[in-house]
Amino acid sequence: MAAMNVFWAKGYDGASLKDLTKAMGISGPSMYAAFGDKRELFLKTIDLYGDVDGCAPIVVFEGEPDIRLAVRGFLEEVIVYATAHESGAKGCFLASSVSASIGEVDGVKERVEKAIDDTDRRLAARFDLEKEKKVLPQTFPSLERARLLYDIRQGYMFRGRAGWTAEAMRQDLDDRVRMILA
Numbered sequence: 001m002a003a004m005n006v007f008w009a010k011g012y013d014g015a016s017l018k019d020l021t022k023a024m025g026i027s028g029p030s031m032y033a034a035f036g037d038k039r040e041l042f043l044k045t046i047d048l049y050g051d052v053d054g055c056a057p058i059v060v061f062e063g064e065p066d067i068r069l070a071v072r073g074f075l076e077e078v079i080v081y082a083t084a085h086e087s088g089a090k091g092c093f094l095a096s097s098v099s100a101s102i103g104e105v106d107g108v109k110e111r112v113e114k115a116i117d118d119t120d121r122r123l124a125a126r127f128d129l130e131k132e133k134k135v136l137p138q139t140f141p142s143l144e145r146a147r148l149l150y151d152i153r154q155g156y157m158f159r160g161r162a163g164w165t166a167e168a169m170r171q172d173l174d175d176r177v178r179m180i181l182a
Contacts (some may be wrong), residue, residue, distance in 0.1 A: 116150070
């Protein structure tokens with residue numbers, strides 16, 4: 001987590017070995033022994049974010065039985081994440097920091113694509129479940145709405161990175177929930 005916070009704040013190119021080892025509380029040789037090199041450490045932070053840290057809104061979405069509350073809970077969690085993440089970072093690690101290294105650092109593009117595809121798939125599966133329960137109509141475009149929900153997430157993350165407050169982002173939350181479920 002400490003290395004991710006360094007990469008999040010400084011980007012791949014801006015994160016020095018000294019920054020990374022200081023944040024992790026280890027020596028340079030220890031970092032190389034544990035992670036191989038800076039690139040491998042960076043890739044591991046991307047995997048960690050995708051598997052654990054970036055999934056909090058999805059866990060809320062999947063865990064709420066009422067689909068309206070699930071969509072709202074997802075967006076609420078995103079807003080909190082975008083404005084008050086425990087690390088102090090704002091915005092999405094993948095969109096804010098990692099995406100800048102696509103094409104520059106081998107392995108990043110594939111990880112970002114996988115993170116997007118996995119998120120789309122999980123969100124669409126939740127909508128499909130509601131179609132099976134006949135809460136949503138059979139014609140509901142699950143994958144398209146999953147992508148829209150993810151895109152709204154990224155917009156909130158960008159706004160958070162730009163300094164928007166949670167209160168400002170919540171002003172049109174009900175409209176966004178209706179838009180997703182319409």
